[in-house]
Amino acid sequence: MFEDIVGYDSSSFFYDDGKGTRQLVGAxxxxxxxxxxxxxxxxxxxxxxxxxxxxAAPVFVMNYKMWQKEFEADPKILGATFVINDEPTTLVGIMPSRFDIYNVSIWLPRSPNATGSLTPVGRLKPGVPLRAAAADLEVIVHHFLPDEPRPTVSVQTLIDGALGDFKKMFYALLMAVLMLLLIACSNVANLLLARATARRGDIAIRTALGASRIRLIRQLLVESLLLSIAACVAGCAFAYFGLKGVGAIIPTDKIPREAVIGLNISVLAFAMGVAMLTTLLCGVAPAFHAVGGDLQQSLASGAKGGSGSFRHGKF
Structure with a gap:
């Protein structure tokens, strides 16, 4: 069922680095x-x-954040001895910033003979579903707790456990942004539709001069694409600076410590994909409306407008 299983027990520790006794969370x-x-x-x-x-001699490993904050990233502290819970303990390793499991500052080895609670984390074998793992664990729990009539075991992925309530908040925010995007696309499509209606005379002239409808549609879609790209660049710039403010107002207990909130290549690629999608949502209907219908009638209507109409259209 499982390829491998580990466990941890987090609690508060008192440690002394020679500058006084302080409290931290370890595991x-x-x-x-x-x-x-x-x-x-x-x-x-x-x-x-x-x-x-x-x-074995008592040892521990320190996380990156504590190393940076408490010791200014000094590599010379490796091998130093600290007093942790009244026991001299040697620092044997410092983990990189991306390794921040269990939301603790230090990790200490647990003796195989130790007693007390232990939170397990397992790696399922390929193809094994979570439901099968939960059923297997219920059998094990019932074996150790026979007095419990129907033990309930909850199994979740490590990602779900790390995200917690943040996942629900993220999807709610994503749905709100999607609704805002659809409203914006609707408004822009209406503006482009009005603009396409006003340009039907110009398009009729181009058609009379030999321009094909496909070429005119392509031109109108390119104009919509340029508008979408400009909005995408402006949105990414706003997001770059706005993320710092958003990160400051969101409670720290709602964001996983492992999370890095920022822009990366994947986000920029997704933004460009959304720009392409908005081009289709906003530009296709106005483009077909502009080149559709009776263009000869539009040409005749434009001719009746005279030079004043041309000057207004030029402006």
Missing amino acids: FVTTNTFEFYGVPPLLGRGITPDDGQPA
Whole structure:
């Protein structure tokens, strides 16, 4: 069912680095944890199975944020001894910024003989669904807790566990933005439709001079595309500066610590895709409206307007 399983028990620790005693949140982890996640340390090493042996010297690993904030990214602290919960403990590794599991500042090896609660994290074998894993775990729980008539086991992916309520808030925000985009597309389509109606005389003249309808439609779609690209660039610029403000007002407990809120290549590519989509939503109907119908009648109506009409259209 599972390829491998790790576990952790997070709690508060008191540590002394020679400048006074402070409190932080850490976790006792099974000794296969760092091998399980496969992220190499930035400095030093991770926790190994040898660190969980009864005769092993006490060691711990520090996260990147604490290393930056408390020690100004000094690599010389590697190998230093700190007093953690009244026990001298050696720092053997510092993890990179992207490794921030369990929302703790330090990780310590958990002895195989330790007692107490343990939160498990497992890697399913390929093709095994979550429901099958939950059913298997219910059997195991019932074996250890026979007095419980119907044990309930909840299984979720690591991503869902990290996102938590942030996922619901994200989808709600995404739906609001989508509705706003559709409203904007509707308004722009109406403006382009009015503009296309006003240009029917000009389009009729081009048709009379030999321009094909396909060429005219292509020209109108290119104009809509340029408008969409300009809006995309302006939107990305606004998002770049606006994300800092949004990140400041969202409560920190609503955002996963592993999350990096910002623009990247994927976001920019998605924005360009949306720009192409809005071109179709806003430009196709006005373009076909402009070249459709009786263009000869539009040409005759434009001729009756005289030079004043031409001057107004030129403006």
